[in-house]
Amino acid sequence: LLLHAGAGDRTQSLNEGEPAWHDALRAAVDRARGVLESGGTALDAAQAAVASMEDEADQFNAGRGSVLCADGSVEMSAAVMRGEDRAAGAVAGITTSRYPSQAARLVLDSPHVLLIAQPADTFAAAAGAEQCDPSYFATERQRARLGDHLAEVDGGTVGAVCLDTHGNLAAVTSTGGIRGQIPGRVGDTPVIGAGTWADAYAAVSCTGQGEAFIRVAVGHEIAALVRAGVPLAQATGEALSAVAQVGGRGGLIALDAAGNASLPFSTEVMPRAIWRAGGDTITLIGPAEAP
Amino acid sequence: LLLHAGAGDRTQSLNEGEPAWHDALRAAVDRARGVLESGGTALDAAQAAVASMEDEADQFNAGRGSVLCADGSVEMSAAVMRGEDRAAGAVAGITTSRYPSQAARLVLDSPHVLLIAQPADTFAAAAGAEQCDPSYFATERQRARLGDHLAEVDGGTVGAVCLDTHGNLAAVTSTGGIRGQIPGRVGDTPVIGAGTWADAYAAVSCTGQGEAFIRVAVGHEIAALVRAGVPLAQATGEALSAVAQVGGRGGLIALDAAGNASLPFSTEVMPRAIWRAGGDTITLIGPAEAP
Numbered sequence: 001l002l003l004h005a006g007a008g009d010r011t012q013s014l015n016e017g018e019p020a021w022h023d024a025l026r027a028a029v030d031r032a033r034g035v036l037e038s039g040g041t042a043l044d045a046a047q048a049a050v051a052s053m054e055d056e057a058d059q060f061n062a063g064r065g066s067v068l069c070a071d072g073s074v075e076m077s078a079a080v081m082r083g084e085d086r087a088a089g090a091v092a093g094i095t096t097s098r099y100p101s102q103a104a105r106l107v108l109d110s111p112h113v114l115l116i117a118q119p120a121d122t123f124a125a126a127a128g129a130e131q132c133d134p135s136y137f138a139t140e141r142q143r144a145r146l147g148d149h150l151a152e153v154d155g156g157t158v159g160a161v162c163l164d165t166h167g168n169l170a171a172v173t174s175t176g177g178i179r180g181q182i183p184g185r186v187g188d189t190p191v192i193g194a195g196t197w198a199d200a201y202a203a204v205s206c207t208g209q210g211e212a213f214i215r216v217a218v219g220h221e222i223a224a225l226v227r228a229g230v231p232l233a234q235a236t237g238e239a240l241s242a243v244a245q246v247g248g249r250g251g252l253i254a255l256d257a258a259g260n261a262s263l264p265f266s267t268e269v270m271p272r273a274i275w276r277a278g279g280d281t282i283t284l285i286g287p288a289e290a291p
Numbered sequence: 292l293l294l295h296a297g298a299g300d301r302t303q304s305l306n307e308g309e310p311a312w313h314d315a316l317r318a319a320v321d322r323a324r325g326v327l328e329s330g331g332t333a334l335d336a337a338q339a340a341v342a343s344m345e346d347e348a349d350q351f352n353a354g355r356g357s358v359l360c361a362d363g364s365v366e367m368s369a370a371v372m373r374g375e376d377r378a379a380g381a382v383a384g385i386t387t388s389r390y391p392s393q394a395a396r397l398v399l400d401s402p403h404v405l406l407i408a409q410p411a412d413t414f415a416a417a418a419g420a421e422q423c424d425p426s427y428f429a430t431e432r433q434r435a436r437l438g439d440h441l442a443e444v445d446g447g448t449v450g451a452v453c454l455d456t457h458g459n460l461a462a463v464t465s466t467g468g469i470r471g472q473i474p475g476r477v478g479d480t481p482v483i484g485a486g487t488w489a490d491a492y493a494a495v496s497c498t499g500q501g502e503a504f505i506r507v508a509v510g511h512e513i514a515a516l517v518r519a520g521v522p523l524a525q526a527t528g529e530a531l532s533a534v535a536q537v538g539g540r541g542g543l544i545a546l547d548a549a550g551n552a553s554l555p556f557s558t559e560v561m562p563r564a565i566w567r568a569g570g571d572t573i574t575l576i577g578p579a580e581a582p
Contacts, residue, residue, distance in 0.1 A: 086506040086537055092383075092477075093407050112476055113502040116384050117408040119475025184410025185403055186383075193484040193508035211404040215377040217484035220508040224515040246377055 001032050001162045002261055003049055005060050005271040007207045007251030008155020010286070014269065017059070018285060024059045025273040025283045028052040028160070033275065036164060042203075043082045043105075043170035046160035050078075050101040050172045053158040057139050059271075061156025063100060065139045066176020068146045069183045074137040076176050077190040078104040083169030083198035083257075088113050090190035091120040093183075095137075098130040101174045104190070114190065137176075146180060155267070157189060159205025161198070161255045165277070169203035169255060171196050171219070178210070188213035193220035201226045201257060202235075208243070208250010208267065216242040218252060226256050236262040292323050292453045293552055294340055296351050296562040298498045298542030299446020301577070305560065308350070309576060315350045316564040316574045319343040319451070324566065327455060333494075334373045334396075334461035337451035341369075341392040341463045344449040348430050350562075352447025354391060356430045357467020359437045360474045365428040367467050368481040369395040374460030374489035374548075379404050381481035382411040384474075386428075389421040392465045395481070405481065428467075437471060446558070448480060450496025452489070452546045456568070460494035460546060462487050462510070469501070479504035484511035492517045492548060493526075499534070499541010499558065507533040509543060517547050527553040 003025055014021065032049035040048070054063025061067050066074045078100035079090035089108025093116050097103040103124035107115055115123055125131045157175035164170075173196040175189040187210020188195030195206040197219025204219040218239045225235035236254050243250060244266060251265025253272060263272050265287070274282045294316055299305075305312065323340035331339070345354025352358050357365045369391035370381035380399025384407050388394040394415035398406055406414055416422045448466035455461075464487040466480040478501020479486030486497040488510025495510040509530045516526035527545050534541060535557060542556025544563060554563050556578070565573045 088506050092405075111502065112473075113505045114383075114477040114482065115473075115475045116477055117475055119473060123473070123475065182403075182406075182410060182414065184406045184408055184414065186405040186407055191405065191482055191484070192505050193482070193511060197508070211402065214404045214483050215379050217488070217508065217511040220484055220511050221515065224512065228519055 001029060001045060001049065001160065001275045002253040002255060002263060003028055003160045003273040004158065004205060004207055004251065004253045005053060006155035006157045007265040007267040007270040010268045021059050021271050021285060022283045024053065024056045025271060026281055029273050029275045029281045032160065032162065042162035042164035042168045043080065045164065046162040046170045046172040047080060047101050047105055049160040050158055050174050051099045054099050054101060054174055058141065060158050061176045062158045062174040063098065064137050065142060066137055067156065067179035068138060068142050070180050071183055072146065073183055074134060074176060075183060076100040077186055078174040079190045079192060079196035080104045080108050080172045081170065081192060081196055081198040082108065083200055083203055086199050088192045090114045090192055092186045092190040093117045094121045095134045096121045096131045097124045098132050101172050102129050113192065157207040159207060159253060161203040161205050161253050163255050163259055167257065169198045169257060171198040171203040171205045173205045187211065193217050195219065197223055199223050202232065202254055204252055204254045206250060206252040209248035212243045212246045212248020213250060215246045218243060222254055232256045232260045233262045236264050240264055240266055292320060292336060292340065292451065292566045293544040293546060293554060294319055294451045294564040295449065295496060295498055295542065295544045296344060297446035297448045298556040298558040298561040301559045312350050312562050312576060313574045315344065315347045316562060317572055320564050320566045320572045323451065323453065333453035333455035333459045334371065336455065337453040337461045337463040338371060338392050338396055340451040341449055341465050342390045345390050345392060345465055349432065351449050352467045353449045353465040354389065355428050356433060357428055358447065358470035359429060359433050361471050362474055363437065364474055365425060365467060366474060367391040368477055369465040370481045370483060370487035371395045371399050371463045372461065372483060372487055372489040374491055374494055377490050379483045381405045381483055383477045383481040384408045385412045386425045387412045387422045388415045389423050392463050393420050404483065448498040450498060450544060452494040452496050452544050454546050454550055458548065460489045460548060462489040462494040462496045464496045478502065484508050486510065488514055490514050493523065493545055495543055495545045497541060497543040500539035503534045503537045503539020504541060506537045509534060513545055523547045523551045524553045527555050531555055531557055
């Protein structure tokens with residue numbers, strides 16, 4: 001199991017609250033572990049980890065505590081994909097579903113793959129997903145930050161990739177987008193093949209300057225390279241280089257079917273977590289600590 | 292230059308109006324030829340061809356004459372991509388922009404890549420794109436068809452791929468989605484890497500059961516195979532086989548950088564056109580006529 005909580009530059013709030021980031025990552029790993037240890041699938045576990053991070057209002061840019069659009073609204077996107085059968089679900093620009101990752105999962109379990117805007121929330125609600133007033137998602141912290149100088153890469157998108165004991169890969173990503181974005185802007189998170197991808201070869205969840213990640217189709221690119229025999233770490237490196245070629249920075253987490261892990265990023269930090277069955281949870285923020 | 296006007300089953304209206312389909316395809320080719328012959332780029336030409344088909348109310352499922360959602364509304368999506376620099380633009384779920392392909396092009400020319408729903412129309416309008424009342428797009432023919440038995444694959448999405456004399460590839464796709472779809476449902480058309488893709492190796496525009504095309508990342512899959520040395524026709528065949536593996540049917544048009552063309556489909560028909568500089572325009576509907 002790998003988690004990320006966004007690739008970005010080292011911000012003051014991160015420096016001041018670093019222990020809380022480690023704690024929140026660890027809590028998300030624990031949720032996923034619980035799911036796996038009670039027989040849940042890779043997809044169930046990845047979704048549980050992301051839901052844990054969506055509920056966390058002070059650290060992450062997903063679910064409650066998401067960044068605000070230029071008009072002060074919160075628009076969230078999420079995607080899930082199951083490698084075994086390439087089933088996928090995504091939602092973009094939703095405003096009332098408490099767990100965007102759950103809304104995406106409900107889409108996966110339907111004949112649809114991508115639903116957008118208000119009808120996506122309506123669909124999720126009809127399928128049983130908890131709904132909240134849009135004001136629930138907009139925290140005081142994010143209201144205060146909206147007026148701040150924008151960091152080039154803001155970070156905070158969350159994601160999880162998982163390989164279970166049955167050999168199934170899955171990927172889940174959830175985001176509030178970019179601070180100050182115009183309403184209606186959607187990044188790579190809900191674009192299956194870009195920010196989120198899982199097939200029989202690799203599971204990938206991305207974070208960073210979403211437009212660049214879409215233009216490189218990062219998720220599918222990595223899986224296609226792995227399928228062609230390229231080692232995972234080389235494949236993720238090539239994909240991030242391609243992102244840089246189109247002017248983007250960011251990071252990603254990836255697993256292949258053999259359990260190899262790769263967690264590269266081209267920003268200053270990418271809070272992330274690694275857990276393998278029988279092992280300890282490792283949480284990391286910056287590059288110097290890379291395993 | 293290759294065009295498609297959707298992959299689907301042979302319908303009564305197609306049988307009765309087949310000459311009109313050939314005429315409409317030919318008119319779209321002529322528009323693109325004019326652009327190329329006056330020095331326009333591959334992207335300009337592909338966009339012009341698609342705009343011509345978006346204006347055509349009686350044949351195609353894009354722009355005016357798009358299929359209706361279950362609630363009688365029209366929601367359109369489009370995407371454009373330029374192979375040279377992988378610049379991309381897409382809109383999903385728009386309702387007032389006369390030419391969805393133009394709205395997508397305006398997104399390409401902005402810092403964004405994907406804009407959705409009403410804000411996407413607002414963005415396009417601010418950038419000068421002609422807006423219409425939503426009722427402009429809903430034709431009597433489509434109102435009557437909404438109550439009909441749904442064909443499994445309805446067809447009518449339009450697309451163009453082009454290679455210009457400078458060696459630049461481009462792809463454009465535009466659609467009204469699936470007849471009777473729930474509002475908010477989005478298929479593969481605006482998913483860069485799925486229904487629409489162009490890079491230095493290949494340009495691809497797809498049509499068919501969009502959910503399956505997303506799950507295979509068809510556009511990027513074909514370009515990645517071509518980059519790996521697989522002949523274009525083999526690459527498109529493998530991608531359509533993968534679509535079938537996840538339960539989908541449809542078709543696509545693809546060009547590689549050497550000018551090889553591939554126009555496969557797994558449905559009964561895919562109205563399509565082929566034009567090479569100095570040659571005649573070829574328009575085709577069914578498989579028996581395949582070149």
